[in-house]
Amino acid sequence: MKKIWIHMGYPKCFSTSLQKAFFEKHPEINYGGMGVGDHLSFANDGLEFVFQSLLQHANKPFFDRNFKEAKNIVDEFVNSTNKTTVFSLETLVFPFSSLDFETITERINLLFEDYEVHILLVIREQLDFLKSLYGEFLRMGYPETFSSFIQWIWGYRDRNFYELLNYHQVYNSLKQNFGDTYIHLQFFESWKSNPEIEINASISQLLNITNKNLPIWNDNPSLTKQQQANLLHVNQEFRRGMGEHVLFPYLNHLNRISLNRLESSYSNEEVYENILTKRLALNKMRRLPQQPFEDFYKLPAPSVDILKKMQQEWKITNQRLMDELGIVLKNYL
Known part of the structure; x- marks a missing residue:
């Protein structure tokens, strides 16, 4: 086989x-x-x-x-x-x-x-992952604060990725x-x-292949806190992607082959609209005066209490994983 x-x-x-x-x-x-x-x-x-x-x-x-x-x-x-x-x-x-x-x-x-x-x-x-994922959501047009992001993850955990x-x-x-x-x-x-x-x-x-010591680079570095603050401001003023309606996918360019096979008649401008608007938003982000970002991840109530609940659950499930694998991962506890 x-x-x-x-x-x-x-x-x-x-x-x-x-x-x-x-x-x-x-x-x-x-x-x-x-x-x-x-x-x-x-x-x-x-x-x-x-x-x-x-x-x-x-x-x-x-x-x-x-x-x-x-x-x-x-x-x-x-x-x-x-x-x-x-x-x-x-x-x-x-x-x-x-x-x-x-x-x-x-x-x-x-x-x-x-x-x-x-x-x-x-x-x-998990928390480090969510901070990085939040930056990716901002790239896709998400118009809410990190605090709102945490509250949404917890409040709608019956249907999201929690x-x-x-x-x-x-x-x-x-x-x-x-x-x-x-x-x-x-x-x-x-x-x-x-x-x-x-x-x-x-x-x-x-x-089980040869180690070729290939150059490893990152084509998609995470946004800095300063960039996130500016992009959040852009997303709130300029609705796109995740900030638009739910029926037209904000990752529609990933459906390009399927749309062609289904004879959808969408133009390239429509298929790649989210890519074009993302580029416009990133350009706007770079030209803006710096928006406030001090304590960008410091959560007010109720999100701070929600995060504590989440972290307690992660500590338990991470320990179960480590016990099963027979390893210790201090960052996960």
Whole structure:
């Protein structure tokens, strides 16, 4: 049975660096994407359709009708070479869609049932992760403060990504779907001090390929607090993306192949509207006088109390994960 690797995320955990600087560049990897040639593309349009539409967004009837074609697309790519096949999409574990994580993993299992699937998952201490994710939300037009962000996560945890911050629960869900020995956890903090050395060493060893000591860079650095303060001001004045209506996806450019296949008749300007408005907003951010940002992450009530509850839950679930793995991660307690 042929082995494949799927890097599922998390976002803001060196995902772009893995995609652009390692998976795409390593000569012993047959890389399907995301991030082939640019930041959006897969190795071909078929794979982009499979990963960006069928696995993450398609309703069951549409998925079922297109499953056979998707299976052929995957099989053709995997069997085109004897190199180590890798796919990467950080939103597989952290979906921005109406589908939940469990449905996505079930579909991956169906699509890759003929292969030995190894899952690579990179996690990050939860509060640090949320601060970085908040910056990414600001890029996408989110018009609320960090305090409101925390309150929304807690208040709507029955329907948002809060459960995905329970790493022990996610780890066990993946084990049940793919098997105990096929889930490979890596930790953002262990790479952070020297990404070039640590990523090359750990991922080369995991994938059983030669350590080429590839240059590792970051094409998507986090916004500074000053930049976040200015961009928040722009988002509140200039509604776009996450600050607009809910029916038109704020990540619509990721649906470009699906929209073309569905003969949607959207123009390129409409498909890439969120990209264009993001660039405009970032330019506005840079030209603004500096907005107040002192104690930008200091939370008022009730958010400060909410965060304490969240951190207490994370401490418990992180300890369960460490007990299961037989390791100690001080940053997670």
